[in-house]
Amino acid sequence: MVDGRVSRRDFLRLRRTERGKVVDISCHTLFMRCADATLPVPADLEWDPGMGEPPAVFDRPSLEHLVEAFADDMRDAQVLRVAEPEWMASVHGAERFESVIAAFRARGGIVE
Numbered sequence: 001m002v003d004g005r006v007s008r009r010d011f012l013r014l015r016r017t018e019r020g021k022v023v024d025i026s027c028h029t030l031f032m033r034c035a036d037a038t039l040p041v042p043a044d045l046e047w048d049p050g051m052g053e054p055p056a057v058f059d060r061p062s063l064e065h066l067v068e069a070f071a072d073d074m075r076d077a078q079v080l081r082v083a084e085p086e087w088m089a090s091v092h093g094a095e096r097f098e099s100v101i102a103a104f105r106a107r108g109g110i111v112e
Helices: 008-013 027-038 063-075 085-090 094-106
Strands: 014-017 020-026 079-083
Touching: 020 027, 020 063, 027 063, 027 079, 027 085, 063 094, 079 085, 085 094
Parallel strands: 020 079
Antiparallel strands: 014 020
């Protein structure tokens, strides 16, 4: 969510069903977002107004932000659907996401 509004992507992965709130997560997408979050931001970019393009802006969510967003999504969910779980082993910070999933299971959440 941005500014309290649900983005199209959030709408597609957070759904309500007869079983309650369902969160769909792709571990491949999670891998890509976490890999992107850990890339260093170039500090010495040279930019000249005559280049015709505005300066590059690197605005990436941090790994901490990704984990917090995932935990927020899971707070009132009843079902977590995990796609491509084989990618989880490669996710940077996977243990933090797995601890959120473990807490979700401990409170009675269903992982599919």
